[in-house]
Amino acid sequence: MDLHFADAKPTDEERDAVDGYLGPPESGxxxxxxxxxxxxxxxxxxAAxxxxDLLLPALHAVNDRIGWIxxxxxxxxxxxxxxxxxxxYGVATFYAMFSVNPRPARVVHVCTDLACAARGSRALVAxxxxxxxPAGAxxxxxxxxxxxxxxxxxxAPAALVIQAGTAPGSGPSDAGQAEYATAVVAPATAEGVVAAAHAPQAAPAEPQAAEAVPQAGDPGLVLLRRIGIVDPADLDDYRANGGYTALRHAFALGPSGVIREVLDAGLVGRGGAAFPTGRKWEATARQPERTHYLVCNADESEPGTFKDRVLMEGDPYALVEAxxxxxxxxxxxxGFIYLRGEYPRALHRLNHAINQTxxxxxxxxxxxxxGYAxxxxxxxxxxxxxCGEETAIFNSIEGQRGEPRSKPPFPVEKGLFGKPTAVNNVETLVNVLPILxxxxxxYAATGTEGSTGTKLFCVSGTVSRPGIYELPFGATLRELMDLAGPPESLRAVLLGGAAGGFVRPDELDIPLTFEGTRAAGxxxxxxxxxxxxxxxxxxxILLRIAEFFRDESCGQCxxxxxxxxRQEEALHRIADRTGAAAATDIALLREVGQAMRDASICGLGQTAWNAVESAIDRLGAYE
Amino acid sequence: MTTVPKPVPVPVQLGLPRRLVEFALDDEPVRVPEGSTILDACEAVGKDIPTLCYGDTLTPKNACRVCVVEVEGARTLAPACSRKAEPGMTVRTDTERARHSRKIVLELLASSVDLSTTPHVAGWIREYGAEPDRFGPDAATVADRAPKVDNDLYVRDYGKCIMCYKCVDACGDQWQNTFAIAVAGRGFDNTISVEHDAPLTDSACVYCGNCIEVCPTGALSFKTEFDMREAGTWDEDAQTEATTICAYCGVGCNLTLHVQDNEIVKVTSPHDNPVTHGNLCIKGRFGFQHVQNRD
Structure with missing residues (x-):
C-alpha cells in the first residue's frame, strides 16, 4: 500500500503514548x-x-494520554x-469520545438521557x-x-469525568502532566461535578456494585446471586461460591453436549433480539471454516440499561467463566469483550479478572x-x-468505522475478521452458568414455556428503589414496579429502552416474558x-429519544x-402543540417511521421510531 | 450528464456453467444464474427499479435504499441491488410498502441534498409522488455546502453528495487502491473527506478521476463541466460522444470524449470495457488539453 502522509509530526508525548501500546517501531x-x-x-x-484491528486501541492510547487526537x-x-x-481520520471522527480538535485534558460527560432527565438532569445542566x-467551551x-x-x-443524574494523562501509577510526566483518572459522579450535584472536573482523583469512591441490586443477598437470585456476596476482585472467593463448576461440567459434556444443554434450556438472547442462543452456537460450531471467534457484546448503550455493567462490576469472573x-x-x-468506553470500573474489574484467571x-x-486453549x-x-449492533461491533473491533454490515451473510458464517463468530450479550452468557x-x-423449570429462566430488569426513573432486579420470566410489570416502589402518579413506563415502547399505568399486568410483551404489542x-x-x-422525553437516534445513527443508509x-424536526415543531395542530406532523412522523422500519439496514433505524409511535398510540401524546 | 452504456451482463464462464435459480418475481417465474441479484433478474426481464448508490462496476453498498423490494416472509424490505436470488423466493417489486419506502427515500434525499444534476431522479420523484417540500423550509440540508474547488482538474461539490460510498470504494480497494478519501464523521453530519479535511492537493489523490466516473449525482465533476455549468454554457444536448483509444501508453484503455462546440469537455470510459471497467489514469482522464491547443 503506497501511503501518503502530510508533514504533521507527533509530539514526544503522543509518540510515547502510541509506542507504549504498540511497542517501538521496527523501522522507518x-x-x-x-x-x-x-x-x-x-x-x-x-503482514503490515x-x-x-489495533487502530481503535491505539487511538484510545492517544486520547487517554493527551485528551484529543x-x-x-x-x-x-x-x-x-x-x-x-x-x-x-474516518474512524477517529466516528466516535463521540474522541476529538480531532484540541480540548482540555479533563472532559466531563453529563448524562442528559431519559433516566437522568426524569431525575433532574436539566437543573444539573443549568x-x-x-x-x-456553556457545553463545549x-x-x-x-x-x-x-x-x-x-x-x-x-x-441518576450521572456524570463521568475523564482526565487524560500518563498511565495510572507512573506518576506525572516530565512535562508535568497528571495521571489518567476517571471519576463517576452519581447522583450528581453541580458541586460534586465541578469538584470532580478539577480533581477527578479526589472524587469520592463509587458505591459498590451491590448497591445497585436492591435484592442483593436474596437466596432466590440466580444471575445476581454472587453480587454483594463475593469480592469481585477475589478469584478464590468466586470459586468458593460455586465458580468454575459450570466449566468443569462443560468439559465433561463436550462442546456438542454444552450446546445441547443450552438448546434444551431454551435460552434466548438477552440483548434485545431474543434469538435462541443454542441455535446460534450450533450454527457457529458447525461451520467448517476456521478460525472461529466469540464476541461478548458489552457495549451496553441502550438508554436506561445498566444490567451488564452491574454484572461485570459485581461478578466479573462469572463472565470470564461463561x-x-x-x-x-x-x-x-x-474471545473478545467489546466493552463500552464509558464503563471505567467494569474495565478495571474485567482486566483484573482476566489477568487472575x-x-x-x-x-x-x-x-x-x-487441552483447550x-x-x-x-x-x-x-x-x-x-457499535452494539452485532455486525457493527465486528467493524469496530477490526478498526473500521462502526457501521453495520448487510445481512446475509450472518455472523455465524462471516463475522469477526470474516470468520464464523458467535456474538452474545453479557447477560445471555452469564445465564449459561446456571444451565450447566x-x-x-x-433451568427451564423457571419462567414460562416461551421464556425460560430469569431476567434482569433495569428499573429507573421516578421509583423509590431503582436498580437491577432479577425476576423469573412471567412476573408481571406490576410485581416488578411494586418491588421498586412506583410513584404515586405513574404516567407511563418505557419498556425496552429508547428502541422499546411505552405502556400505560393500566397495562401493568403485562407478563414480563418475550411472548407476553409481544402479544401486548x-x-x-x-x-x-x-x-x-x-x-x-x-x-x-420524546424529543430526547429522537435526538438520541439522530446523534447515534451511523449515517450509512x-x-x-x-x-x-426529519423526525426530530417534526417533534420539535409539535413540542407545544396538540390535536389538529399536530396532526400533519404526526402523519409525517408515521410515514417516515414506516420507511425507517422497512428500509433501514439495521435494527437502529428499524426501531428508532418505536417508542415515539407507542407514545402517540398508547399514551395519547399530542392529543 | 453522459449516458453510460447499459452494461451487458456477460457472465465469465469458468469451468462448469452456473446453475440457474428459479424464483417468483412479481408472480412470474424467472430463472437467473446462481449468484445473481434481484436487480440482475429485474434487468433481465426488463423491469425498471430505481437505483442511486448501485454501481455496475462496484460491489453493492446498498446504502441509499431506493431499490428496496418486498421478499415474502421477510420482516423488512430487501435491497434489490445486493440481495441474491434464492430458489423459491417470492419477490414483489411494486407493492405499496416498497413504493412507500422508495417515495420516502426520494423525499428524504431531495429535501437534504441538491439533486439538480442527478440523472433520472426528477422522473422518479414524479413517478412515486414524492413531495420533498413537505418537510418545511427549515428542514436540515447539506445542499448549502460550498463546492470545494482546490485543484485544476475536478471539483467536489458535497452539497450534491448522497453518501453512496461509491467514490470511496472506487478510490479504495475495489479499483484504484489509493485510499485518498473516506467517510468521516457520523450520521447526518458525515462527509466524504480526505484526512483532516485537507485540500485534495495535500492528500494521496492521484487524480485518476475514477471517483467522478462512479459519482451518481454530479457531486464530483470535471472542472471544465463545473465552470461551464456556472457560466450557463453546459449543454448536454449539444454534446457528442466519441469513443477512442488512449494514446498515452500501450494498455489500450477506451476513452469516451464528450465534445461540445469542438472542445473536449469531459472524458469517461465505457464500463463494459474489459480493460478499464470505466477506470482511467490521470493522463487518459484529464490529459486532453493538448488535443485542442491551437496556439
Whole structure:
C-alpha cells in the first residue's frame, strides 16, 4: 500500500503514548527513524496491514494520554499500522469520545438521557452552565458536554469525568502532566461535578456494585446471586461460591453436549433480539471454516440499561467463566469483550479478572488442564451506540468505522475478521452458568414455556428503589414496579429502552416474558423499565429519544440518516402543540417511521421510531 | 450528464456453467444464474427499479435504499441491488410498502441534498409522488455546502453528495487502491473527506478521476463541466460522444470524449470495457488539453 502522509509530526508525548501500546517501531517504514537499511528493504503487504484491528486501541492510547487526537498523532498511528490516513481520520471522527480538535485534558460527560432527565438532569445542566460555562467551551482545563445514557441510571443524574494523562501509577510526566483518572459522579450535584472536573482523583469512591441490586443477598437470585456476596476482585472467593463448576461440567459434556444443554434450556438472547442462543452456537460450531471467534457484546448503550455493567462490576469472573464455556462450545480460541468506553470500573474489574484467571490456568493454552486453549481480550468502545449492533461491533473491533454490515451473510458464517463468530450479550452468557450447574431441565423449570429462566430488569426513573432486579420470566410489570416502589402518579413506563415502547399505568399486568410483551404489542428489549410520573413533560422525553437516534445513527443508509433528522424536526415543531395542530406532523412522523422500519439496514433505524409511535398510540401524546 | 452504456451482463464462464435459480418475481417465474441479484433478474426481464448508490462496476453498498423490494416472509424490505436470488423466493417489486419506502427515500434525499444534476431522479420523484417540500423550509440540508474547488482538474461539490460510498470504494480497494478519501464523521453530519479535511492537493489523490466516473449525482465533476455549468454554457444536448483509444501508453484503455462546440469537455470510459471497467489514469482522464491547443 503506497501511503501518503502530510508533514504533521507527533509530539514526544503522543509518540510515547502510541509506542507504549504498540511497542517501538521496527523501522522507518512504520514511523521510526529512517536508517540506511530501510532503503534496501520494504515492509509492507499483509503482514503490515493485518494489524488494522489495533487502530481503535491505539487511538484510545492517544486520547487517554493527551485528551484529543492531533494530526500528527493520527498520522503516526496510521504509519505504525499501515493505514491510509483518510481512513484513520474516518474512524477517529466516528466516535463521540474522541476529538480531532484540541480540548482540555479533563472532559466531563453529563448524562442528559431519559433516566437522568426524569431525575433532574436539566437543573444539573443549568447549574453547570453557570459554574463551568456553556457545553463545549473549555474553562480552567476542563470542558463539559452533554452525553447519551451513561448506564448509571440507578444513581441518576450521572456524570463521568475523564482526565487524560500518563498511565495510572507512573506518576506525572516530565512535562508535568497528571495521571489518567476517571471519576463517576452519581447522583450528581453541580458541586460534586465541578469538584470532580478539577480533581477527578479526589472524587469520592463509587458505591459498590451491590448497591445497585436492591435484592442483593436474596437466596432466590440466580444471575445476581454472587453480587454483594463475593469480592469481585477475589478469584478464590468466586470459586468458593460455586465458580468454575459450570466449566468443569462443560468439559465433561463436550462442546456438542454444552450446546445441547443450552438448546434444551431454551435460552434466548438477552440483548434485545431474543434469538435462541443454542441455535446460534450450533450454527457457529458447525461451520467448517476456521478460525472461529466469540464476541461478548458489552457495549451496553441502550438508554436506561445498566444490567451488564452491574454484572461485570459485581461478578466479573462469572463472565470470564461463561465466555470460556461459550468459546469451548463454538470452537473458538479467542474471545473478545467489546466493552463500552464509558464503563471505567467494569474495565478495571474485567482486566483484573482476566489477568487472575490467566495466571491460574483458567485462561490460556491449557484451560483447567483440559487441552483447550482460550483467551480473552477486551476492546473498548469509544462512544457509539451503533457499535452494539452485532455486525457493527465486528467493524469496530477490526478498526473500521462502526457501521453495520448487510445481512446475509450472518455472523455465524462471516463475522469477526470474516470468520464464523458467535456474538452474545453479557447477560445471555452469564445465564449459561446456571444451565450447566443445574442442568437444562432445572433451568427451564423457571419462567414460562416461551421464556425460560430469569431476567434482569433495569428499573429507573421516578421509583423509590431503582436498580437491577432479577425476576423469573412471567412476573408481571406490576410485581416488578411494586418491588421498586412506583410513584404515586405513574404516567407511563418505557419498556425496552429508547428502541422499546411505552405502556400505560393500566397495562401493568403485562407478563414480563418475550411472548407476553409481544402479544401486548410492546417489547422487553434489553430489560429497561423506566418509570415516569406525571411531572414529566412527555414531548420533551420524546424529543430526547429522537435526538438520541439522530446523534447515534451511523449515517450509512438514507432512511435512518435523514429520517431520524426529519423526525426530530417534526417533534420539535409539535413540542407545544396538540390535536389538529399536530396532526400533519404526526402523519409525517408515521410515514417516515414506516420507511425507517422497512428500509433501514439495521435494527437502529428499524426501531428508532418505536417508542415515539407507542407514545402517540398508547399514551395519547399530542392529543 | 453522459449516458453510460447499459452494461451487458456477460457472465465469465469458468469451468462448469452456473446453475440457474428459479424464483417468483412479481408472480412470474424467472430463472437467473446462481449468484445473481434481484436487480440482475429485474434487468433481465426488463423491469425498471430505481437505483442511486448501485454501481455496475462496484460491489453493492446498498446504502441509499431506493431499490428496496418486498421478499415474502421477510420482516423488512430487501435491497434489490445486493440481495441474491434464492430458489423459491417470492419477490414483489411494486407493492405499496416498497413504493412507500422508495417515495420516502426520494423525499428524504431531495429535501437534504441538491439533486439538480442527478440523472433520472426528477422522473422518479414524479413517478412515486414524492413531495420533498413537505418537510418545511427549515428542514436540515447539506445542499448549502460550498463546492470545494482546490485543484485544476475536478471539483467536489458535497452539497450534491448522497453518501453512496461509491467514490470511496472506487478510490479504495475495489479499483484504484489509493485510499485518498473516506467517510468521516457520523450520521447526518458525515462527509466524504480526505484526512483532516485537507485540500485534495495535500492528500494521496492521484487524480485518476475514477471517483467522478462512479459519482451518481454530479457531486464530483470535471472542472471544465463545473465552470461551464456556472457560466450557463453546459449543454448536454449539444454534446457528442466519441469513443477512442488512449494514446498515452500501450494498455489500450477506451476513452469516451464528450465534445461540445469542438472542445473536449469531459472524458469517461465505457464500463463494459474489459480493460478499464470505466477506470482511467490521470493522463487518459484529464490529459486532453493538448488535443485542442491551437496556439
Amino acid at each position: 517504514w512504520e514511523g521510526g527513524e529512517r536508517t540506511e537499511a530501510d532503503l534496501r528493504w520494504a515492509r509492507g503487504g499483509h 496491514r493485518d494489524r488494522r 492531533s494530526e500528527g498523532a493520527l498520522d503516526y498511528v496510521c504509519r505504525r499500522l499501515t493505514i491510509p490516513p483518510a481512513e484513520g 447549574a453547570l452552565e453557570d459554574r463551568l460555562g 473549555a474553562r480552567d482545563g476542563a470542558v463539559w458536554q452533554p452525553s447519551p445514557c451513561l448506564g448509571l441510571c440507578e444513581r 465466555m470460556t464455556i461459550a468459546g469451548y462450545a463454538v470452537g473458538a480460541h479467542r 490467566r495466571a491460574r490456568g483458567l485462561l490460556g493454552e491449557n484451560v483447567l488442564g483440559q 482460550f483467551d480473552i481480550e477486551i476492546r473498548r468502545g469509544a462512544g457509539a451506540y451503533i 450447574e443445574r442442568g437444562a431441565a432445572a 410492546t417489547t422487553l428489549g434489553s430489560g429497561v423499565v423506566l418509570a415516569l410520573d406525571d411531572s414529566v413533560e412527555l414531548p420533551r 438514507v432512511p435512518c440518516r435523514v429520517g431520524t433528522v
